[in-house]
Amino acid sequence: MTSGTFLGIPRRHRHEESPLRGETSFPKAAKTALANDQLRRNLKHATGTIRAKRALVVNEMPDWEQLRDAGAAVKTDVMARMPELLEQFEAKVIERGGVVHWAADAAEANAIVTELVRAQGVSEVIKVKSMATQEIGLNEYLEEQGIAAVETDLAELIVQLGHDKPSHILVPAIHRNRTEVRDIFLSEMTGVVEGLTDEPKQLAMAARSYLRAKFLSAKVAISGTNFGIAETGTVGVVESEGNGRMCVTLPETLITVMGIEKLLPRFEDLEVFLQLLPRSSTGERMNPYTSLWTGVTPGDGPQNFHIVLLDNGRTNALADQVGRAALHCIRCSACLNVCPVYERTGGHAYGSVYPGPIGAVLTPQLTGITGHDDPSASLPYASSLCGACYDVCPVKIPIPDLLVELRARAVDADRSRTIPGGWDAAMRAAAWVMSDAKRFAAVEKTLAVGRLVAGPDKLISTLPPPGSAWTRTRDMPAPPKQTFRQWWKESHPEGSIARSADPADTEQKDGHR
Amino acid sequence: MRIALIATCLGDALFPDVAKATTQLLERLGHEVVFPAEQVCCGQMHVNTGYLKEAVPVVEHHVEVFERARFDVAVAPSGSCVGSVRHQQAMVARRAGRTDLAERATALAGRTYELSELLVDVLGVTDVGAFYPHRVTYHPTCHSLRMLRVGDKPLQLLRAVEGIDLVELPGADQCCGFGGTFSIKNAATSSAMLADKVDNICSTGADRCTAGDASCLMNINGGLTRGEKGVQTVHLAQILNSTRERVAA
Ligand code: SF4
Numbered sequence: 001m002t003s004g005t006f007l008g009i010p011r012r013h014r015h016e017e018s019p020l021r022g023e024t025s026f027p028k029a030a031k032t033a034l035a036n037d038q039l040r041r042n043l044k045h046a047t048g049t050i051r052a053k054r055a056l057v058v059n060e061m062p063d064w065e066q067l068r069d070a071g072a073a074v075k076t077d078v079m080a081r082m083p084e085l086l087e088q089f090e091a092k093v094i095e096r097g098g099v100v101h102w103a104a105d106a107a108e109a110n111a112i113v114t115e116l117v118r119a120q121g122v123s124e125v126i127k128v129k130s131m132a133t134q135e136i137g138l139n140e141y142l143e144e145q146g147i148a149a150v151e152t153d154l155a156e157l158i159v160q161l162g163h164d165k166p167s168h169i170l171v172p173a174i175h176r177n178r179t180e181v182r183d184i185f186l187s188e189m190t191g192v193v194e195g196l197t198d199e200p201k202q203l204a205m206a207a208r209s210y211l212r213a214k215f216l217s218a219k220v221a222i223s224g225t226n227f228g229i230a231e232t233g234t235v236g237v238v239e240s241e242g243n244g245r246m247c248v249t250l251p252e253t254l255i256t257v258m259g260i261e262k263l264l265p266r267f268e269d270l271e272v273f274l275q276l277l278p279r280s281s282t283g284e285r286m287n288p289y290t291s292l293w294t295g296v297t298p299g300d301g302p303q304n305f306h307i308v309l310l311d312n313g314r315t316n317a318l319a320d321q322v323g324r325a326a327l328h329c330i331r332c333s334a335c336l337n338v339c340p341v342y343e344r345t346g347g348h349a350y351g352s353v354y355p356g357p358i359g360a361v362l363t364p365q366l367t368g369i370t371g372h373d374d375p376s377a378s379l380p381y382a383s384s385l386c387g388a389c390y391d392v393c394p395v396k397i398p399i400p401d402l403l404v405e406l407r408a409r410a411v412d413a414d415r416s417r418t419i420p421g422g423w424d425a426a427m428r429a430a431a432w433v434m435s436d437a438k439r440f441a442a443v444e445k446t447l448a449v450g451r452l453v454a455g456p457d458k459l460i461s462t463l464p465p466p467g468s469a470w471t472r473t474r475d476m477p478a479p480p481k482q483t484f485r486q487w488w489k490e491s492h493p494e495g496s497i498a499r500s501a502d503p504a505d506t507e508q509k510d511g512h513r
Numbered sequence: 514m515r516i517a518l519i520a521t522c523l524g525d526a527l528f529p530d531v532a533k534a535t536t537q538l539l540e541r542l543g544h545e546v547v548f549p550a551e552q553v554c555c556g557q558m559h560v561n562t563g564y565l566k567e568a569v570p571v572v573e574h575h576v577e578v579f580e581r582a583r584f585d586v587a588v589a590p591s592g593s594c595v596g597s598v599r600h601q602q603a604m605v606a607r608r609a610g611r612t613d614l615a616e617r618a619t620a621l622a623g624r625t626y627e628l629s630e631l632l633v634d635v636l637g638v639t640d641v642g643a644f645y646p647h648r649v650t651y652h653p654t655c656h657s658l659r660m661l662r663v664g665d666k667p668l669q670l671l672r673a674v675e676g677i678d679l680v681e682l683p684g685a686d687q688c689c690g691f692g693g694t695f696s697i698k699n700a701a702t703s704s705a706m707l708a709d710k711v712d713n714i715c716s717t718g719a720d721r722c723t724a725g726d727a728s729c730l731m732n733i734n735g736g737l738t739r740g741e742k743g744v745q746t747v748h749l750a751q752i753l754n755s756t757r758e759r760v761a762a
Pocket of ligand 1: 332395
């Protein structure tokens with residue numbers, strides 16, 4: 001099952017400044033985030049609210065588990081038939097008047113999009129929130145080329161105007177509260193009324209009038225897509241604000257960037273995903289706007305439609321068991337909203353455009369891991385393995401199992417080191433001790449030393465490293481005078497393993513019922 | 514029934530009272546408890562830290578020891594250790610190419626239960642005749658909740674305890690931040706999670722917090738004592754083992 005080639009994932013997808021790879025390890029970045037009280041309050045409020053909403057609308061579905069199974073089955077099928085489905089999709093898009101481009105990595109995708117924009121002779125484009133374009137750093141690239149890309153999703157706009165990075169897949173500005181949003185609007189938005197308050201309605205109106213002008217003047221729009229349907233060549237964007245719909249209908253030219261894993265085989269598969277997605281992501285029964293388009297229709301909507309099919313590490317991930325499972329993700333962000341680690345640290349700590357539990361799996365798959373000091377290598381450990389992410393995942397990605405497997409690979413990859421790390425030595429010693437009762441009992445005896453350093457309350461409040469990480473905020477119990485096995489010997493002198501009895505004897509003893 | 518006790522490595526060394534209470538409770542209910550003395554650990558710590566190869570001898574030892582012992586069912590007063598037996602041991606063996614061991618581990622896992630599962634599902638009791646005059650709040654540990662799906666079995670047992678004042682824990686299903694070596698590798702995040710858990714516990718006005726896992730309780734207790742919150746932790750087995758006679762004694 002394990003591919004020994006994990007370290008062999010080609011590095012051509014790695015570029016030092018990739019929006020996928022962080023600059024610092026998770027524990028370090030998390031520490032910075034944790035020190036920000038406002039951030040923690042904002043996150044706690046937002047994730048708590050959306051968790052409750054999701055639970056409510058999911059619990060009212062009698063067939064939720066079957067839907068999850070159906071979603072998982074469709075995705076498994078897509079991964080198994082990727083080449084065939086992609087070709088079918090391409091043929092259908094062309095048949096309906098669209099143009100298909102293939103991009104192996106971020107650089108290729110950015111170049112293709114830039115050329116298409118230039119061909120229209122414009123220096124400003126509008127965009128609807130797209131993870132794929134974030135992943136390739138498209139906005140930044142366009143800016144370098146002298147093209148301004150205006151985000152039209154409200155949260156995305158807040159992030160963009162705040163010169164910030166998104167903190168969440170679906171609610172990029174989740175880490176901001178409305179007062180902060182007002183301040184950003186006042187300082188960064190052109191034409192904002194002076195007395196703007198932090199009333200959500202006022203903020204929405206301000207964004208609306210700002211964006212309206214953009215919608216009406218834009219000739220080119222760039223979008224992502226939630227699904228690409230092989231059977232018909234249809235793509236679609238699912239959203240709450242209607243700004244996405246403006247983007248995909250008003251401009252003359254529409255460029256859609258799609259990660260190749262977004263495929264669905266048949267149009268009717270939408271039935272499953274349009275139920276799973278909104279309930280999982282925003283806690284809505286149905287999202288307010290679902291825009292689907294297929295090629296071009298003369299006289300209606302964009303007259304030039306381009307789709308850029310993005311690999312950027314996906315075929316590598318597909319070739320791997322963990323990576324393939326991670327590619328099932330439909331970016332609903334339910335796992336972020338329930339994750340206790342994400343709730344405390346926010347998305348920036350993960351250093352990638354894909355944060356949270358799925359990011360911890362997907363990011364190392366897409367970037368590859370270059371060594372134990374690679375920030376991506378710290379991500380699989382950014383979880384207490386509490387399992388909440390798996391329970392909410394609409395396509396049943398077993399995230400905790402994948403995290404364990406990635407940890408195992410990280411450990412295996414380091415086995416060749418001549419000087420083992422501290423954890424290696426400790427874990428090897430522990431395995432030696434824990435596979436033999438006599439050795440374990442001997443170690444237990446040495447534990448008694450712990451009683452000497454404990455206070456009168458039988459607590460230890462300072463341990464040497466690495467235990468010091470524990471005792472910085474909490475106490476350790478002092479070892480008791482007697483272990484259980486010592487007590488057992490005294491209280492059950494007839495022997496540690498009881499006399500063998502025949503089954504009849506057992507049945508008699510089961511008489512308390 | 515003849516019940517084999519998995520004391521768990523942590524329970525044996527640091528929390529013998531939990532394994533003692535489990536033994537005494539089951540004996541009081543008329544069962545025979547056996548303790549395969551060669552046992553050490555289920556391998557969970559190694560697995561969750563990524564040392565799957567190192568976990569192989571630990572798992573193999575666990576399987577061998579319990580295969581040798583004669584019993585009807587095995588029990589551990591720990592949701593996470595049973596979770597490891599049920600969901601990780603066979604995986605560890607398979608990953609190491611040890612199909613034989615994987616099969617043996619799976620067979621054993623089929624006979625291994627967490628305490629509340631054993632009592633409610635196997636032995637068919639919810640009222641174990643316990644008496645515990647305290648205001649208690651219950652933390653359903655992640656692995657009991659999500660790996661084992663014990664549901665409200667521990668609560669059924671607690672509700673039947675005489676004298677208990679059971680109060681609901683806000684944010685009960687949120688992780689306490691332990692996660693084994695996570696609490697050291699990501700100590701700052703772990704501490705933040707623990708701080709919220711401690712606040713929630715204190716908000717209930719309970720004087721005792723209980724759970725089905727000594728390791729989570731160790732983490733929670735560490736935060737409670739450091740904050741001098743005056744709430745004590747007690748394992749579910751200890752509450753169920755507490756009777757009027759014991760309290761009087
Ligand atoms: S992993 Fe699952 S829960 Fe998380 S974003 Fe993807 S589909 Fe949603």
